[in-house]
Amino acid sequence: MTHDNGARLLSADEVVEAFRRELERQRKPQHTVRAYVGDVRSFRAHFEGEGGSLFPGGVRSDDVRGYLSALKAKPATLHRRRAGLVSFFRWAVSAKHCSESPVEGLDAVRLAPLRPTQRRALGAKEKKRFLATVKEHGTLRDQAVCELLLATAIREDELVHVRLEDVELGEHSGSVRVQGQGSRKRTIPLHRSVRRALSSWLAARPVLGPFLFPGRYGGALATSSIRRLVDKYERRSGVAGITPHVLRHTTLTELARRKGHDIALVAAYAGHAKPATTALYLQPTQQDMEAAADSLMED
Template sequence: MSETEAVLSSYLDHLAVDRGLAANTLASYRRDLLRYLEHLRNRGRVTLGEVAEGDVTAFVAALREGDERHRALVAASAARAVSAVRGLHRFALVQGVCRHDPARQVRPPRQLRRLPRAISVRDVERLIASCGPDGAPLTLRNRALLELLYGTGARISEAVGLTVDDVDLVAGAQRVRLRGKGGRARLVPLGGFAGEALRAYLTGARPRIAAQGGGGSGLFLNARGGRLTRQGAWEVLRGAAERGGLDGVSPHMLRHSFATHLLDGGTDVRVVQELLGHASVTTTQVYTQVTVDAFREVCAAAHPRTRD
């Protein structure tokens, strides 16, 4: 293993152990940084101490342009790669591997601001009503899953990672424990519809599904009795959307809808931040822009003094 590869390995260990980055994020960083080391080798750089700022900026350009082996990255993906590179050089400097940080002044490509897309309450109701044949065990599971995704704003990975013990359906205090990015846990209250759907699933469907295999303690099970995967949950949503005549609905769109509808109803943005599990309120504030845009459209269409 070369010195540069050893630094990379130590840096990834640091991110996993000290920073607690999620496995998917670590995998992306590893892929980005391996591509960066290949870029450096092609430019004749053997150690990180030999790297100049021009090498880093050339890598940024290569990310956006692509080549015969790599597709061109969109701004968001390129920004993630630049963040990984900056972190690696900063780590190498702190560890005394090199005397300067050539990436310190390099900025990631600017990203176009894309507002999250939400669906209406009526469309959410259509989606959930399209879970499948009434009374069927998998229909009860599907309805419980979609009610939970929309009713708590859970990420799909958080939902499929739930165990039976993570759900508390005691009357008046219904809640679920979600484990978010970096292993951070949060308690989110369950509304009446989500609580009722989960109760129906746990009593009327899950025992019958679990009998098909070894689902263990997983809350949501597949038809064979094993734990439902992310891909399986995606298929549940896709099937309900097709039956309901809804296009382009994703699990994350239900999370966006959860946040947007709460803010539309007057919920404080700090409360929404806690419910979503965002580390910073800045991340949550993008949803306030969504509601402001909606209000602006309503005013433009209805107020007599808004003509151009």
């Protein structure tokens, strides 16, 4: 497993075991140790079952929110579960297994279940406006990052670990190899516009490290840098609510619903372990509901 800051790599199981040892070192009561470790394992199972990867460094606030909402438990139980995750992620940040806690600021009692219509996907005009803004104002690197996010539905924690050797570009075809959850790998074809953006970036890219988008010292770029990059062009474009995950969701929604591709193909494209996860992209968005309501007034 990997994370943003280059600390010694541990598998997810090793990280959880290290957390357990830390609780014991702090002389926490055994029932607390069992409860907190159980909370972490329960969350990890949910996270990976939903297609998440690179635990714990790849966990985002929406992942925790979705987990707590899915529990449908009493407030006291939600508080207990949240307390276990707060303890774990505070330790994980201090131990440099992730860069920031995704739990801070989430109030378990106020979490409402996430409805399918709350899963944000950009409309065609919003997508076009966002990309036009990146092309007009963005550096070659930023253009390549945003084109790749939208063309492949790659997760940001997968994107930052793409190496030069993982990219193949030709005049009429191209692909990128992606290391997903666990040992699963997938190869995603690249269409012409993203091949063009990557070729321009590679021609200007500094000779620094093995990664397609290197950080300052040649290591993997931090996922927080990808989020800040997308935030920058979200503000410039005036299209609210754009995140790397929204770009991923936009592409998968387009493949599954607007283009009507087979769900197994979309699951392979997304790197989902379970097609049931991909089925979420067949659910109607809020925009779909509004369009349906408007259609009732049409002759």
